[in-house]
Amino acid sequence: MTEIRDINDSPAQSQFILYWGDMGSQWGVNRSVAQIQALLYLSAAPLNAEQISERLGIARSNVSNSLKELVGWKLIRRVPIPGDRREHFEAECDVWEIATRVAQGRKEREIDPAMRVLSDCVAAAELEADPDPIALARMKEMQEFLNVVDTWYDQMLAVPKSKLKTLMKMGNKVISLLSITGKKSE
Known part of the structure; x- marks a missing residue:
């Protein structure tokens, strides 16, 4: 199991990252990939691969492969940092x-x-x-x-998105609406 090295992470953040990795593996996503996505999601600033490797205690090669996968899923993106030639990454936060x-x-x-x-x-x-x-x-x-x-x-x-949120929040009220309009459930 990955051991998160406490560098500015609160216990709650560490727990979130570990849980996200476990949940990802249950969904068929590599644990490291899910943990990196969680770390970047919680991070206030972009991180480079070395920082990610150090924070999560994951091999640098594993971090590189995981970052490629996350970029492919468009869940993270490369972010240039002035004065630093290394690639930095930030997560989609919406x-x-x-x-x-x-x-x-x-x-x-x-x-x-x-x-x-x-x-x-x-x-x-x-x-x-x-x-x-x-x-x-x-x-x-x-x-x-x-x-x-x-x-x-x-x-x-x-x-x-705003309408989708409303629709999802309605839950089974949608079924009631369908009953009112005469649609029968099967």
Whole structure:
């Protein structure tokens, strides 16, 4: 387990960074990547790789690879510091933007490939001389579900952040609204 070296970190910050790393690993994200993102998220100033390595007790090579991954996810960015040739990094700090970028990355890495494979499977099953009707129906049901998720995701990206916040805060009041408008839940 990473041991956070106490350099200006409060116990609460250290706990947050450790928890974020643990949570990230449960979601399939490398623990170091998640901890670096958490450290930069909490940091008031941009940090360079050496500072990150020292603060988190992570090997410099691991920090470099993790920073590349976080830049790829657009969760952190390079920030020039006048008079310092080293690369410094800061995190995206808008939690809604973070959530959007993570959702987009996961969709591209998980949902989109699943949709392509499922489409190929359905097409191949439909060409079989005697397809298993139950298996074909279930694959089509999964395909329909993923298409709905994909469409919903695209629609949610178009919703202004303020409206999306309001919608999410409404919670199950949305269901009540649908009942009032005559829409029946399934």
